[in-house]
Amino acid sequence: MRTAGKGITIHDVASRAGVSITTVSRYMNGFYENMSESTRQRLEQVIRELDYRPNALARGLKSQNSMTIGCVMADMASPFSALLVKGINAVCREQGYKVLILDADNDPRLETEAYKSLLNNPVEGIISNTTGRVDGELLAVAAAIPVVLADRVIETPGQIDSVVSDNAEASFAALRYLKEQGYRRVGFFSPPVEKISTRTARLTAFRRAEEELFGRDAREDTFLYDPADPASLPGALQRFLEDGTKPCAIFSVNGAVTLELLRTMRRQGIELSEELGLCGFDDWAWSELIGPGITTLVADTYEMGVRSAELLLERIRSKERGPARCIELKNVLTERGSTQIR
Amino acid sequence: MRTAGKGITIHDVASRAGVSITTVSRYMNGFYENMSESTRQRLEQVIRELDYRPNALARGLKSQNSMTIGCVMADMASPFSALLVKGINAVCREQGYKVLILDADNDPRLETEAYKSLLNNPVEGIISNTTGRVDGELLAVAAAIPVVLADRVIETPGQIDSVVSDNAEASFAALRYLKEQGYRRVGFFSPPVEKISTRTARLTAFRRAEEELFGRDAREDTFLYDPADPASLPGALQRFLEDGTKPCAIFSVNGAVTLELLRTMRRQGIELSEELGLCGFDDWAWSELIGPGITTLVADTYEMGVRSAELLLERIRSKERGPARCIELKNVLTERGSTQIR
DNA sequence: TTGTAGGCGTTATCAA
DNA sequence: TTGATAACGCCTACAA
Numbered sequence: 001m002r003t004a005g006k007g008i009t010i011h012d013v014a015s016r017a018g019v020s021i022t023t024v025s026r027y028m029n030g031f032y033e034n035m036s037e038s039t040r041q042r043l044e045q046v047i048r049e050l051d052y053r054p055n056a057l058a059r060g061l062k063s064q065n066s067m068t069i070g071c072v073m074a075d076m077a078s079p080f081s082a083l084l085v086k087g088i089n090a091v092c093r094e095q096g097y098k099v100l101i102l103d104a105d106n107d108p109r110l111e112t113e114a115y116k117s118l119l120n121n122p123v124e125g126i127i128s129n130t131t132g133r134v135d136g137e138l139l140a141v142a143a144a145i146p147v148v149l150a151d152r153v154i155e156t157p158g159q160i161d162s163v164v165s166d167n168a169e170a171s172f173a174a175l176r177y178l179k180e181q182g183y184r185r186v187g188f189f190s191p192p193v194e195k196i197s198t199r200t201a202r203l204t205a206f207r208r209a210e211e212e213l214f215g216r217d218a219r220e221d222t223f224l225y226d227p228a229d230p231a232s233l234p235g236a237l238q239r240f241l242e243d244g245t246k247p248c249a250i251f252s253v254n255g256a257v258t259l260e261l262l263r264t265m266r267r268q269g270i271e272l273s274e275e276l277g278l279c280g281f282d283d284w285a286w287s288e289l290i291g292p293g294i295t296t297l298v299a300d301t302y303e304m305g306v307r308s309a310e311l312l313l314e315r316i317r318s319k320e321r322g323p324a325r326c327i328e329l330k331n332v333l334t335e336r337g338s339t340q341i342r
Numbered sequence: 343m344r345t346a347g348k349g350i351t352i353h354d355v356a357s358r359a360g361v362s363i364t365t366v367s368r369y370m371n372g373f374y375e376n377m378s379e380s381t382r383q384r385l386e387q388v389i390r391e392l393d394y395r396p397n398a399l400a401r402g403l404k405s406q407n408s409m410t411i412g413c414v415m416a417d418m419a420s421p422f423s424a425l426l427v428k429g430i431n432a433v434c435r436e437q438g439y440k441v442l443i444l445d446a447d448n449d450p451r452l453e454t455e456a457y458k459s460l461l462n463n464p465v466e467g468i469i470s471n472t473t474g475r476v477d478g479e480l481l482a483v484a485a486a487i488p489v490v491l492a493d494r495v496i497e498t499p500g501q502i503d504s505v506v507s508d509n510a511e512a513s514f515a516a517l518r519y520l521k522e523q524g525y526r527r528v529g530f531f532s533p534p535v536e537k538i539s540t541r542t543a544r545l546t547a548f549r550r551a552e553e554e555l556f557g558r559d560a561r562e563d564t565f566l567y568d569p570a571d572p573a574s575l576p577g578a579l580q581r582f583l584e585d586g587t588k589p590c591a592i593f594s595v596n597g598a599v600t601l602e603l604l605r606t607m608r609r610q611g612i613e614l615s616e617e618l619g620l621c622g623f624d625d626w627a628w629s630e631l632i633g634p635g636i637t638t639l640v641a642d643t644y645e646m647g648v649r650s651a652e653l654l655l656e657r658i659r660s661k662e663r664g665p666a667r668c669i670e671l672k673n674v675l676t677e678r679g680s681t682q683i684r
Numbered sequence: 685t686t687g688t689a690g691g692c693g694t695t696a697t698c699a700a
Numbered sequence: 701t702t703g704a705t706a707a708c709g710c711c712t713a714c715a716a
Contacts, residue, residue, distance in 0.1 A: 400693030
């Protein structure tokens with residue numbers, strides 16, 4: 001059974017309507033100007049009857065534009081990814097673009113693979129939330145088609161369009177806030193920073209704050225743990241708490257870390273208190289519900305998706321290879337109970 | 343500048359290697375059998391040099407299969423969606439398929455639009471997490487190409503392949519568990535149930551439990567609130583608490599509701615206690631961290647994505663239009679402090 | 685106002 | 701063992 005819309009080609013429409021495929025093509029593309037009212041109506045009817053839909057593949061092959069972008073996510077499991085994708089989708093839908101999603105699953109090899117596959121595929125541009133270990137590939141890809149880095153950038157700046165948040169400034173401001181709240185010491189908790197730009201920016205700001213605000217040696221307050229090793233975070237927490245300087249606070253590099261910290265603390269019977277504060281990047285719906293409420297620092301992820309898509313589509317449209325642009329969103333500090341000393 | 347991989351066609355390879363495009367095509371598709379070792383090596387080298395990648399569009403146009411599936415999500419913002427998509431992606435990547443994501447943003451019209459756009463586009467199949475208000479469209483789509491319903495099904499059963507969880511059984515079991523814990527009354531909290539199958543299944547089970555386990559009139563314990571009206575949920579909660587039967591517990595239809603409930607409770611100074619329990623569907627990372635820990639009921643979302651994709655790809659491959667299949671995953675009850683009476 | 689024909693990059697059927 | 705060549709479905713000069 002030949003189903004509606006499936007397998008119907010421009011030829012079917014043409015013969016049924018008694019015109020040439022050219023005319024049908026014209027009709028489909030809105031070139032009504034020089035078309036007799038009668039054929040136009042006839043076409044409209046036939047197309048509806050047959051439920052004809054032009055084959056996007058053929059159209060793309062001919063016109064060399066697939067109306068599709070690719071979107072490579074470092075880890076699709078994160079709520080961050082969902083929001084980013086939603087923002088990207090909203091813009092693309094409106095502008096008639098399709099979005100291909102590829103999950104790198106935190107694996108640089110998969111990320112590289114993703115770019116490969118995207119290059120065969122007919123995507124007109126790519127939005128990348130990189131794992132941070134494939135700068136070379138990214139530069140190569142960006143040389144071939146428009147790329148926008150979302151949230152995370154590569155080491156060499158000014159090469160690729162990007163939409164990021166003000167990690168350094170916001171981190172420093174948050175640390176100043178902690179200082180003003182009366183905390184005398186802050187620990188920076190993170191998985192290995194690697195080349196992930198959000199992490200390096202936050203760590204760098206932390207180091208500066210340690211020196212300028214707290215007059216401490218950042219090395220003693222930096223706790224990089226191994227997420228693969230269950231004993232690693234508890235150990236780091238223990239070491240952090242051993243130093244007697246109080247009140248102290250934890251500065252968490254992202255939501256996943258915050259979550260792991262809270263889990264560990266609960267398991268060990270450690271509670272947030274006047275002596276122990278907590279503040280971190282990423283704000284999920286639950287941030288206000290845990291304990292006294294967790295103070296967070298976050299940029300609008302959905303907006304980041306929107307901006308990334310807008311930037312990319314603009315780039316695609318205006319074929320220009322101008323200098324790389326960087327859009328920076330603000331991280332907002334939401335103060336909650338976890339950083340209240342009394 | 344003509345960049346590697348971009349714009350290089352089979353012709354370029356052929357002429358450079360001094361063979362015909364046919365031979366190149368053969369090479370690309372692994373038909374080495376009748377190929378001289380020398381041309382094979384020559385081809386391998388040239389292809390590497392030129393970084394040639396076959397154009398997926400042309401390939402798809404010719405072979406009538408795009409190696410792409412579409413994935414329509416009721417609401418991409420939900421962490422559920424992210425996990426489902428990740429599962430789908432994992433399978434598709436492995437089998438060489440691309441995944442097109444469309445977000446319906448909880449809007450049936452957008453969902454319908456998504457199917458339309460997917461039908462022009464050359465997807466070989468669709469995984470749908472439907473908003474629940476477009477059964478007709480879904481049936482039409484499923485008549486044209488393979489469709490798998492993920493998590494939510496349409497009203498008429500047995501028509502479309504699906505991967506769901508045992509909502510009814512698990513709900514009933516959870517309610518029995520609450521009964522055994524000593525709760526004398528349970529309130530069912532949900533947004534309007536509409537035609538969303540997960541919700542109707544859970545509500546139906548609740549009604550049966552009300553009758554069989556609690557000997558109560560379900561109508562008095564069903565609280566459907568309007569998510570758009572901020573006063574609606576607090577009002578419902580108030581009404582629920584007015585009845586003096588204790589201890590009582592809330593049965594929340596999903597994670598979003600649980601979150602809203604917890605927010606409302608916090609705002610109103612209502613705490614989970616021996617008198618007031620809480621248990622609900624969906625388990626996010628924070629479930630164990632809020633208050634005494636929230637007892638939850640949930641199926642493996644990632645697995646659901648994996649199964650959906652496997653089912654769909656199998657369907658696509660074995661062109662058969664056999665009877666609809668339904669895979670059912672188990673919801674697991676994770677007992678935490680929120681349903682502990684003492 | 686409408687139609688013819690060539691081409692987009694592949695695959696596949698022949699033939700050599 | 702390899703090569704012409706005709707599709708695939710659509711767009712678009714160029715003609716009529």
